[in-house]
Amino acid sequence: MKTLFLAKILFLAFSRETLQKPLSLLLPPLFLLITSFTFALALRNIPDSLPHILPAVLIVSSLLAILLSADDLFNPLISSHTLTLLILQPSSLSLAITMRIISHWTLRILPTIILTPLIALFFLSDISESPLLIPALIANSLSITLLTAFISALTIGLPSFAFLATLLILPLSTPLLIFTLLAASPTPSAFPAFLSLLASAPLLLLLNSLFSPSLLRISLS
């Protein structure tokens, strides 16, 4: 019960911090909208191809949108000395970090998925034909956010960490992107692919809760 209570107050405190910067909240959805619209505009002369490329465009744009906001994940905790104080608390640092990632995903990344039906309109696509598209995008964004969090914790103490983190995240996210693409396609293999994608989130969450606290501790020294 105590852990649930702590999880709640940590989530609320981190969410309050994010909501104080409404402009930075708008950035990922706006980015997704602009990139998708550019693709639709470029391919307007071959309208038949548009519905086929919709999942790929959404997946790549949401990956880039997540990378765009990756800096806000742990950097503010370190620069405001909040991390130092969190380490010194008897309560679990891993809980605080997990809540930080979940609050980041809920407020910054999840809203980009809401735009999917609107973007599908640009692409003349009927999203009811691939019912797993939106669930797959949600699962994909969660797994990629968790992967980004782990890599950020690993590299944050190093010089030019943003570059290093991107360099590591892009190849490591490729399997996730392939599974999402499969899950979003209207084929019989879509459901098994979606299940595999779904399984990656708890694994990555475990990885984060086991190692990210120690990695962030090391980054302070």
Add this chain to the structure above:
Amino acid sequence: MTTPLNPHIFLAQQLVISRGTKPVTPPLSFSINPHSSCLIQGPNGSGKTSVLLALAAFLPLSSGTLAFHSDILSFSRKISTLHEEKIDSLILHGFHSLIAFLPAETPFQPHLSPLEDLSLWHALALHEHSHHIHQPLASSPLEALEILKIDTLKHKKTSELSSGQKQRLALARLLLKPAQLWLLDEPFHHLDNHGTSILLSLFSLFIKNKGTLIYTDPLTGPRPSNASTHHHVISLPPPSS
């Protein structure tokens, strides 16, 4: 038969602390007694903060040994032949939960009011009651704000507070943690005379409650009203260019 009590809470021998590859202090040997206060003094750049961070196990040692001993937990840190220092993570977690730390730059969450900020840290500090022999100096966030005389600002945004008021808020956080050891980096920074006298009375209260206090101050010589409160001084020489 009674076992002799270890008189020191910290015992350092030939301790060298480095930032990166460059040593920031000469080899230091000192001992700090429990239930006393210790002042780390020295000019700017002499490595006061580094010594404090090394005592809190936030910085690794580059040579020498540092032993910590209390009634709850004891451990010793030294550099092995591989020049790598390993501290068991459970011991480190236990050690860290005994400490209340004040960083040099005032930590604050600009989006929370002082009361919300303190409530958050209060909940986090009281998560496990396994070995809390030491009572926190304030039992509630409101009481901590009253002690530091910033209770009238409790609903203001933290970002609207002055530097001195932010420092008082950072000090109020210390009061909520059942800590055995206070490690404070320049606690008098930004404080006015009234704030300084509140802090000095908190120092003596904390030591009376069997706490041990270690703090840094860039001014040489004790503060006028402070002469009786510190029992030990570690003076650091000016940095070599």
